[in-house]
Amino acid sequence: MKSSILITSFNKGQYIDECILSCINQDYADDAEILVLDNYSEDNSDQIFAKYKDKIKVFKKKKVSTYPALNQIDLIKEGLSISNGNLIYLLDGDDFFLKNKLHNISNIFKNNPEIKVVFDTSFKKTNNKFSKYKVKKKINTSVWPTIINTSSITIKKEFILEILNKKLFDNFNLLEIDFRINVYSRNIKKNFFITQDNHTIYRQLN
Numbered sequence: 157m158k159s160s161i162l163i164t165s166f167n168k169g170q171y172i173d174e175c176i177l178s179c180i181n182q183d184y185a186d187d188a189e190i191l192v193l194d195n196y197s198e199d200n201s202d203q204i205f206a207k208y209k210d211k212i213k214v215f216k217k218k219k220v221s222t223y224p225a226l227n228q229i230d231l232i233k234e235g236l237s238i239s240n241g242n243l244i245y246l247l248d249g250d251d252f253f254l255k256n257k258l259h260n261i262s263n264i265f266k267n268n269p270e271i272k273v274v275f276d277t278s279f280k281k282t283n284n285k286f287s288k289y290k291v292k293k294k295i296n297t298s299v300w301p302t303i304i305n306t307s308s309i310t311i312k313k314e315f316i317l318e319i320l321n322k323k324l325f326d327n328f329n330l331l332e333i334d335f336r337i338n339v340y341s342r343n344i345k346k347n348f349f350i351t352q353d354n355h356t357i358y359r360q361l362n
Contacts, residue, residue: 162232
């Protein structure tokens with residue numbers, strides 16, 4: 157099962173090195189491509205990208221909106237158009253994967269071929285301290301972790317294309333890609349799997 161990691165980034169130079177390394181160092185036997193999709197960062201990101209030019213592919217694209225959510229979605233669409241994998245691992249440039257993520261998540265898909273999306277639970281990193289989030293099932297004052305964050309989403313390519321081609325969210329420019337995938341897979345299609353294993357580090361920034 158071919159896999160593509162889509163890293164979306166803008167001015168994430170402070171964190172992107174750790175992010176990319178976490179993908180390169182995956183314990184994974186099958187082919188996996190690493191695509192970095194960048195909105196022409198203005199920090200030191202390009203120097204970091206250059207360090208790994210033999211391991212990653214970097215694609216630059218100008219912002220299409222003043223809404224960050226729409227810029228990220230636009231980058232993901234670009235990544236999908238050039239990716240070769242049928243499994244898509246989404247990753248924000250300031251988050252990173254634990255070493256066994258691709259191996260374990262791909263096995264879930266292999267053992268459950270009907271599943272379209274796998275969500276993994278993540279650790280939150282705040283000021284070098286780690287805490288574990290549990291997915292809450294009731295409405296609360298914080299959207300996440302009711303909504304599972306972008307970097308904890310692995311999705312079949314044809315399914316994310318289906319979501320992006322739907323008109324359900326067209327008039328909601330503030331809705332992030334993680335919200336759209338959560339709602340469509342968990343509430344509308346009811347086709348998803350949540351693993352309680354920890355595979356992702358979500359970095360909470362100010």
